[in-house]
Amino acid sequence: MKLQRSFYNRNTIEVAKELLGKILVHETNGKILSGMIIEDEAYIGEIDKACHCYDGKITKRTEVMFGQPGISYVYLIYGMYDCMNVVTEEEGKGSAVLIRGLKPLDGINDMCLNRYGKSKDKLTKKQIKNLSNGPGKLCKALNITKNENKLDLTKDKLYIIDDNYIDFTIKESKRINIDYAEEAKDFMWRFVLEKE
DNA sequence: CCCATGATGCCCT
DNA sequence: GGGCATCATGGGT
Numbered sequence: 763m764k765l766q767r768s769f770y771n772r773n774t775i776e777v778a779k780e781l782l783g784k785i786l787v788h789e790t791n792g793k794i795l796s797g798m799i800i801e802d803e804a805y806i807g808e809i810d811k812a813c814h815c816y817d818g819k820i821t822k823r824t825e826v827m828f829g830q831p832g833i834s835y836v837y838l839i840y841g842m843y844d845c846m847n848v849v850t851e852e853e854g855k856g857s858a859v860l861i862r863g864l865k866p867l868d869g870i871n872d873m874c875l876n877r878y879g880k881s882k883d884k885l886t887k888k889q890i891k892n893l894s895n896g897p898g899k900l901c902k903a904l905n906i907t908k909n910e911n912k913l914d915l916t917k918d919k920l921y922i923i924d925d926n927y928i929d930f931t932i933k934e935s936k937r938i939n940i941d942y943a944e945e946a947k948d949f950m951w952r953f954v955l956e957k958e
Numbered sequence: 959c960c961c962a963t964g965a966t967g968c969c970c971t
Numbered sequence: 972g973g974g975c976a977t978c979a980t981g982g983g984t
Binding site: 821822823837838839840841842 | 969
């Protein structure tokens with residue numbers, strides 16, 4: 763079942779935790795590419811110096827985070843890598859969840875082509891392991907780019923479904939690569955799915 | 959295993 | 972003009 767607006771219109775930490783085990787799907791070029799969300803991070807503008815929209819900073823880039831929940835926020839980082847977020851909470855609250863890792867499910871060979879320009883049987887074990895285990899990598903694998911910014915995950919060809927997978931525990935830790943964020947760098951807002 | 963580094967472009971001041 | 976929610980690579984231990 764596709765997740766609806768009400769799922770996203772909640773506390774960002776809760777949404778981040780509950781997104782683990784869900785399936786991110788992108789219908790692109792006539793193909794269905796999907797993977798289970800196994801790692802994510804919460805960003806909450808009101809109190810979070812690591813958030814792009816900290817302290818109500820509305821710019822052309824960040825305005826989407828203040829809008830409707832259930833919309834995608836895709837941005838380019840380090841000049842090379844796209845990262846995908848899901849906007850959370852009611853309109854007016856700048857917040858989102860960064861998707862940081864996927865376990866590949868459907869369209870694996872196409873993901874290999876997107877990432878490495880080679881089919882799966884030509885990849886090393888290391889390349890297969892690294893197919894979608896990072897925020898930039900998963901966007902490349904699923905062909906998620908700036909074109910997929912501001913899509914409505916309840917209506918468009920990018921969405922998340924609930925496959926009722928609950929057989930896991932959640933590990934909480936500090937977020938990655940936000941050393942500049944003063945006290946916020948220690949918030950335990952990174953969530954990783956761990957098999958029981 | 960760990961750490962250091964370069965690539966590269968958009969946003970914002 | 973500075974900084975950045977990353978990744979792949981290469982060298983050392």
